[in-house]
Amino acid sequence: MDRLLKGTALVKPKGAATNGNSNGHSNGHSNGHPNGHSNGHANGATNGAAPERRSNRDRRARRRGADALKVGVIGCGYWGPHLIRNFSEIPGAELVAVADQRPDRLDYVRVRHPGVKRFTHHSDLLEADVDAVVIATPIHTHHAVARDALLAGKHVMVEKPLTSSVEQALDLIGLAEARGTVLMAAHTFLYNPAVRELCRMVHSKHLGRIHYIDSARLNLGLFQRRVNVMWDLAPHDISILIQLLAELPATVSSHGASCVQPGVHDVAYLNLEFESGILAQIHVSWLDPAKVRRITVVGDKRMAVYNDVSLGEKIRVYDKGVEHPPVTDSFGEFQLSYRYGDVTIPYIEWQEPLRLECEHFLHCARTGERPLSDATQGLAVVAVLEAADKSLADGGKPAAVVLPWQQAVTARLREIRLAAADAAVISSAASAPVTAAF
Numbered sequence: 001m002d003r004l005l006k007g008t009a010l011v012k013p014k015g016a017a018t019n020g021n022s023n024g025h026s027n028g029h030s031n032g033h034p035n036g037h038s039n040g041h042a043n044g045a046t047n048g049a050a051p052e053r054r055s056n057r058d059r060r061a062r063r064r065g066a067d068a069l070k071v072g073v074i075g076c077g078y079w080g081p082h083l084i085r086n087f088s089e090i091p092g093a094e095l096v097a098v099a100d101q102r103p104d105r106l107d108y109v110r111v112r113h114p115g116v117k118r119f120t121h122h123s124d125l126l127e128a129d130v131d132a133v134v135i136a137t138p139i140h141t142h143h144a145v146a147r148d149a150l151l152a153g154k155h156v157m158v159e160k161p162l163t164s165s166v167e168q169a170l171d172l173i174g175l176a177e178a179r180g181t182v183l184m185a186a187h188t189f190l191y192n193p194a195v196r197e198l199c200r201m202v203h204s205k206h207l208g209r210i211h212y213i214d215s216a217r218l219n220l221g222l223f224q225r226r227v228n229v230m231w232d233l234a235p236h237d238i239s240i241l242i243q244l245l246a247e248l249p250a251t252v253s254s255h256g257a258s259c260v261q262p263g264v265h266d267v268a269y270l271n272l273e274f275e276s277g278i279l280a281q282i283h284v285s286w287l288d289p290a291k292v293r294r295i296t297v298v299g300d301k302r303m304a305v306y307n308d309v310s311l312g313e314k315i316r317v318y319d320k321g322v323e324h325p326p327v328t329d330s331f332g333e334f335q336l337s338y339r340y341g342d343v344t345i346p347y348i349e350w351q352e353p354l355r356l357e358c359e360h361f362l363h364c365a366r367t368g369e370r371p372l373s374d375a376t377q378g379l380a381v382v383a384v385l386e387a388a389d390k391s392l393a394d395g396g397k398p399a400a401v402v403l404p405w406q407q408a409v410t411a412r413l414r415e416i417r418l419a420a421a422d423a424a425v426i427s428s429a430a431s432a433p434v435t436a437a438f
């Protein structure tokens with residue numbers, strides 16, 4: 001029960017700051033993605049402030065006290081700056097070092113965070129006085145860098161996906177257990193207040209029995225060279241689906257196309273069949289004119305649409321459905337009746353998901369608690385991606401999701417489901433969140 005309640009605590013973590021916009025978020029991206037494309041670098045919210053103001057902030061951070069956890073960030077490309085910003089602002093964390101192989105990225109750190117140590121090699125950062133490290137390097141490097149960090153005795157948060165293979169994930173999990181350190185998969189969307197609300201709706205049966213789920217994550221870019229679009233974008237959707245349904249997919253079949261770079265799929269459709277028989281589809285693309293981040297959950301009582309790019313209406317709940325009328329011996333018995341009810345928009349108190357994720361990592365590192373997105377969930381996401389790759393290579397033939405420790409992972413998911421259902425009872429009693437009809 002301990003971590004169940006920790007899961008619910010994510011709704012309103014102590015000390016979490018809001019971004020001043022209770023409806024949505026300043027840049028329209030729930031997990032802090034900047035709008036920009038192409039270089040993807042240095043375009044985060046950190047750019048605007050003058051270096052002088054930054055150095056004041058660094059001085060403040062240094063005054064935070066001896067009990068602050070010393071954090072190092074490895075990788076300061078496109079995503080790293082968002083992590084650096086958060087760890088330099090969170091009370092109880094002291095950003096002490098950043099490593100990146102590129103001198104221009106270290107210059108970026110020097111200008112904005114003059115008090116922070118800079119290293120070219122991650123192994124040098126690991127020898128510095130840091131308690132916890134966050135890894136935001138390209139996916140193919142995650143295993144090697146995380147392995148070094150765990151061997152150095154650090155608490156580790158690895159960007160999604162945890163590793164490039166199940167074998168690598170198992171290796172890291174074994175190491176973390178042997179060292180007694182926290183290993184967390186950075187599944188940022190699980191810390192998104194709208195996703196938490198959606199989980200509570202599903203787990204408390206507000207939507208009824210789930211028929212199917214449809215997920216789409218589309219945009220123009222950012223193209224990757226070493227991984228296909230599934231490994232880049234689908235970890236978000238897979239982690240959300242596993243959390244929503246609190247079970248693992250049994251099989252995955254996937255189709256896709258390499259439109260721009262030969263051999264690197266830039267559009268893919270994944271069909272997941274869960275153990276309970278529920279179907280889910282994930283559509284991911286780097287080659288779409290519209291930015292879409294949408295999950296539709298169809299239940300037998302209600303249907304919900306989570307639209308991540310909407311600023312003020314992240315979730316709409318449709319009281320719609322189809323019902324069989326009572327059986328008669330007339331023609332009517334072949335008819336279905338359609339139910340059209342209210343559309344409601346739950347109030348969601350907005351907090352930056354990445355901030356919540358970073359705070360949760362620090363909390364787990366400090367207390368030894370198991371993270372909401374622990375390494376076994378990282379492993380599950382990687383197992384689904386491996387199966388999806390296999391199916392893609394096999395012309396779409398369904399591939400089994402092969403997951404060692406399946407029972408342990410499933411038990412953990414059940415714990416989380418119970419916690420979220422508890423939270424639903426609490427939150428609906430307190431604030432009746434699903435009532436704003438229009």
Ligand SMILES: NC(=O)c1ccc[n+]([C@@H]2O[C@H](COP(=O)([O-])OP(=O)(O)OC[C@H]3O[C@@H](n4cnc5c(N)ncnc54)[C@H](O)[C@@H]3O)[C@@H](O)[C@H]2O)c1
Nearest residue numbers: 075076077078079099100101102122136137138159160188
């Ligand atoms: N949570 C999210 O929403 C989200 C969003 C974007 C990216 N990501 C993840 O973040 C990670 C990084 O993605 P990115 O787009 O920033 O990549 P990137 O290529 O833009 O940046 C990676 C940086 O890591 C540096 N690097 C590589 N190996 C290193 C090493 N051994 N030591 C030190 N520095 C090293 C590179 O020089 C580069 O600057 C990926 O795992 C990606 O999936 C997560």
